[in-house]
Amino acid sequence: MALPATYKQMLSTVTADAELRLELVEKDLPTPKTGEILVRVEATPINPSDLGVMFGWTDMDKATTSNSGADSVLSASVSPQGMQVMKARIGQNLPVGNEGAGTVVAAGDDDYSQSLIGKTVAIMGGGMYAQYRCVPAMMALPLKDEHSAKDGASCFVNPLTALSMVEVLKMEGHKALVHTAAASNLGQMLNRICAADGVDLVNIVRKTEQADLLKAMGAKYVVNSSDDDFMAQLTDAVHETGATLAFDATGGGTLASDILTAMEMAAARTPSDYSIYGSTKHKQVYIYGGLEVAPTVLSRSYGFAWGVGAFLLPNFLAKAGMDVAARLRARVAEELTTTFASNYTDEISMIDALQAETVAKYNAKATGEKFLVCPQQGL
Amino acid sequence: MALPATYKQMLSTVTADAELRLELVEKDLPTPKTGEILVRVEATPINPSDLGVMFGWTDMDKATTSNSGADSVLSASVSPQGMQVMKARIGQNLPVGNEGAGTVVAAGDDDYSQSLIGKTVAIMGGGMYAQYRCVPAMMALPLKDEHSAKDGASCFVNPLTALSMVEVLKMEGHKALVHTAAASNLGQMLNRICAADGVDLVNIVRKTEQADLLKAMGAKYVVNSSDDDFMAQLTDAVHETGATLAFDATGGGTLASDILTAMEMAAARTPSDYSIYGSTKHKQVYIYGGLEVAPTVLSRSYGFAWGVGAFLLPNFLAKAGMDVAARLRARVAEELTTTFASNYTDEISMIDALQAETVAKYNAKATGEKFLVCPQQGL
Numbered sequence: 001m002a003l004p005a006t007y008k009q010m011l012s013t014v015t016a017d018a019e020l021r022l023e024l025v026e027k028d029l030p031t032p033k034t035g036e037i038l039v040r041v042e043a044t045p046i047n048p049s050d051l052g053v054m055f056g057w058t059d060m061d062k063a064t065t066s067n068s069g070a071d072s073v074l075s076a077s078v079s080p081q082g083m084q085v086m087k088a089r090i091g092q093n094l095p096v097g098n099e100g101a102g103t104v105v106a107a108g109d110d111d112y113s114q115s116l117i118g119k120t121v122a123i124m125g126g127g128m129y130a131q132y133r134c135v136p137a138m139m140a141l142p143l144k145d146e147h148s149a150k151d152g153a154s155c156f157v158n159p160l161t162a163l164s165m166v167e168v169l170k171m172e173g174h175k176a177l178v179h180t181a182a183a184s185n186l187g188q189m190l191n192r193i194c195a196a197d198g199v200d201l202v203n204i205v206r207k208t209e210q211a212d213l214l215k216a217m218g219a220k221y222v223v224n225s226s227d228d229d230f231m232a233q234l235t236d237a238v239h240e241t242g243a244t245l246a247f248d249a250t251g252g253g254t255l256a257s258d259i260l261t262a263m264e265m266a267a268a269r270t271p272s273d274y275s276i277y278g279s280t281k282h283k284q285v286y287i288y289g290g291l292e293v294a295p296t297v298l299s300r301s302y303g304f305a306w307g308v309g310a311f312l313l314p315n316f317l318a319k320a321g322m323d324v325a326a327r328l329r330a331r332v333a334e335e336l337t338t339t340f341a342s343n344y345t346d347e348i349s350m351i352d353a354l355q356a357e358t359v360a361k362y363n364a365k366a367t368g369e370k371f372l373v374c375p376q377q378g379l
Numbered sequence: 380m381a382l383p384a385t386y387k388q389m390l391s392t393v394t395a396d397a398e399l400r401l402e403l404v405e406k407d408l409p410t411p412k413t414g415e416i417l418v419r420v421e422a423t424p425i426n427p428s429d430l431g432v433m434f435g436w437t438d439m440d441k442a443t444t445s446n447s448g449a450d451s452v453l454s455a456s457v458s459p460q461g462m463q464v465m466k467a468r469i470g471q472n473l474p475v476g477n478e479g480a481g482t483v484v485a486a487g488d489d490d491y492s493q494s495l496i497g498k499t500v501a502i503m504g505g506g507m508y509a510q511y512r513c514v515p516a517m518m519a520l521p522l523k524d525e526h527s528a529k530d531g532a533s534c535f536v537n538p539l540t541a542l543s544m545v546e547v548l549k550m551e552g553h554k555a556l557v558h559t560a561a562a563s564n565l566g567q568m569l570n571r572i573c574a575a576d577g578v579d580l581v582n583i584v585r586k587t588e589q590a591d592l593l594k595a596m597g598a599k600y601v602v603n604s605s606d607d608d609f610m611a612q613l614t615d616a617v618h619e620t621g622a623t624l625a626f627d628a629t630g631g632g633t634l635a636s637d638i639l640t641a642m643e644m645a646a647a648r649t650p651s652d653y654s655i656y657g658s659t660k661h662k663q664v665y666i667y668g669g670l671e672v673a674p675t676v677l678s679r680s681y682g683f684a685w686g687v688g689a690f691l692l693p694n695f696l697a698k699a700g701m702d703v704a705a706r707l708r709a710r711v712a713e714e715l716t717t718t719f720a721s722n723y724t725d726e727i728s729m730i731d732a733l734q735a736e737t738v739a740k741y742n743a744k745a746t747g748e749k750f751l752v753c754p755q756q757g758l
Binding site: 049052053057081084085088089094251252257264265268271274276277280287290295296297298299300301302303304305306307308310311312314315 | 428431432436460463464466467468473630631636643644647648650653655656659666669674675676677678679680681682683684685686687688689690691693694
């Protein structure tokens with residue numbers, strides 16, 4: 001198949017006059033050098049971390065789309081506070097899309113790169129919302145023959161994040177963990193990992209159907225934050241499992257604080273775990289998402305052995321080291337369509353992704369909703 | 380001097396019917412065993428951490444005092460939430476007063492204990508709001524001959540907390556630090572330590588007279604949170620010093636979050652310190668007090684490399700190890716009336732400390748106000 005001379009790539013820009021712009025830009029198709037491969041991107045998910053790069057601290061409720069088709073421009077005005085926070089990116093045209101998968105259509109002159117031609121590979125390297133992406137061959141994860149680009153599109157972010165949670169548990173000496181927004185794709189993966197590894201997991205969901213889904217998967221501890229006796233349920237589950245670590249995808253509101261309160265009340269049931277200053281074992285909540293944009297509110301009614309902090313996958317992998325990263329990656333490739341299977345509720349083109357009404361849907365980050373961008377569609 | 384047969388000790392109790400009671404209880408004077416000393420307590424400070432044990436999660440605004448003199452009983456009702464949080468201490472009669480100093484009046488039969496008779500010593504061992512306290516001789520820090528019990532009353536909590544902040548800075552690899560309620564006794568000590576150790580310190584105060592006091596001491600970076608341009612001042616000071624660590628005595632409200640925001644805005648001025656996910660260096664705020672009882676509110680507009688957590692001196696010392704604790708303690712004894720000098724605005728008896736109108740004063744935790752309890756007075 002002949003390759004085109006140019007391709008479309010999505011770029012996000014915060015302009016000096018306080019406007020956020022996303023649009024498709026025409027680029028010359030690169031020729032892969034030695035050690036590089038050119039991948040036709042066929043499937044790339046929209047993760048919350050992608051939304052962070054696409055929209056940053058812009059309120060997208062009043063975003064509009066001008067022009068149409070490949071010339072569509074999505075724009076929104078940025079608040080003064082947003083401009084402060086995004087100062088470092090003003091004027092830069094940022095490629096978007098952390099991860100994705102596709103077919104290798106050209107390669108450098110070395111044997112390894114050449115051996116990948118025609119293969120389906122997964123990549124985590126940024127700039128995946130594009131028809132083509134040229135990357136070092138070593139960065140690509142070749143999929144098994146039976147796996148499609150769609151199977152491998154979400155190979156990195158969710159699987160490695162879920163695996164990292166269990167790594168953090170082991171590294172920091174915790175016994176069990178709590179997870180919020182637990183019916184998400186990532187939450188389902190985490191349930192499968194914890195079941196396989198024998199780690200107790202307390203799932204927090206917001207809806208009965210989410211609780212039912214996890215219970216049907218075999219989850220033992222599922223508590224619903226919409227129930228009147230949520231705190232009692234959560235305290236019981238934390239007490240039974242001994243969980244002192246939580247990963248929170250919501251971030252805003254009181255949920256992180258509620259989890260720490262439940263951990264404190266559970267510890268108070270065991271006098272040896274408790275001093276006059278509160279529970280003695282360190283209790284930690286990592287916020288890894290921002291489904292709730294409201295501020296995080298901490299009541300601090302849980303003694304003096306607690307922490308709340310942000311969790312970002314690249315920072316964790318850098319700290320954990322290459323051996324850990326390689327071990328986690330190998331497990332993902334092996335268990336791609338079992339432990340790490342992803343479900344998508346919508347498949348859209350890059351043009352669709354620039355339409356304000358579609359943005360409203362995928363930016364809502366509803367649990368269970370997951371969008372896949374197919375860059376070959378519509379162009 | 381003949382010793383009495385009994386002595387008075389202050390005890391704090393949360394009863395099963397939701398009442399907090401503080402009163403003086405008569406105890407038999409113990410005879411020190413081998414390796415022990417009996418100390419006549421002459422001076423013991425009221426630290427915020429003492430208030431935590433005395434009152435816990437009780438709202439003291441409606442506290443009342445019944446009876447009078449040595450029979451005074453301070454009481455207040457405890458809210459249902461307070462009872463939940465204080466579950467582990469219900470029904471226990473807790474001694475109060477973390478640290479203090481006094482004269483050794485009796486000792487066990489071993490040489491070391493005997494050698495301390497007549498000496499002024501400082502102790503951190505709890506139960507110091509009492510006329511007498513029997514402790515292992517090894518726990519006592521003998522003061523130099525020229526130092527009084529009042530000089531040594533606050534030998535441990537504030538000095539070791541201030542020294543620990545600089546230890547944390549070194550252990551966690553930070554370059555400079557931010558401190559709130561910076562004109563406090565502890566804050567003044569920290570200024571002297573940082574000046575001696577060559578560590579840049581950004582002082583946050585709330586009032587002009589507090590800023591003036593610190594500047595007169597030679598503090599280079601003092602910002603006033605009541606100023607309209609507080610955030611700009613703070614960001615400049617953080618940028619100049621490179622501070623990525625803060626210790627916050629206030630706890631509640633947005634101050635911890637404001638500090639992280641200033642650190643983020645300072646990082647954004649240096650492109651190499653900044654990625655699309657925000658600043659790359661970890662920014663940490665430790666909350667070591669609760670001057671503001673309101674919840675902590677975190678805006679999270681500072682990327683993905685931040686943490687907020689509680690700091691408690693005994694937990695830190697346990698983690699740092701005996702060698703570090705011994706090194707810090709030796710420095711305190713050496714620099715007791717210089718670096719670690721404390722000022723007291725009020726000296727009260729244990730009976731005074733049980734009067735509701737006096738509680739209102741020392742429980743207000745106003746910066747610059749510091750109460751010393753003199754257990755030999757009034758009884």
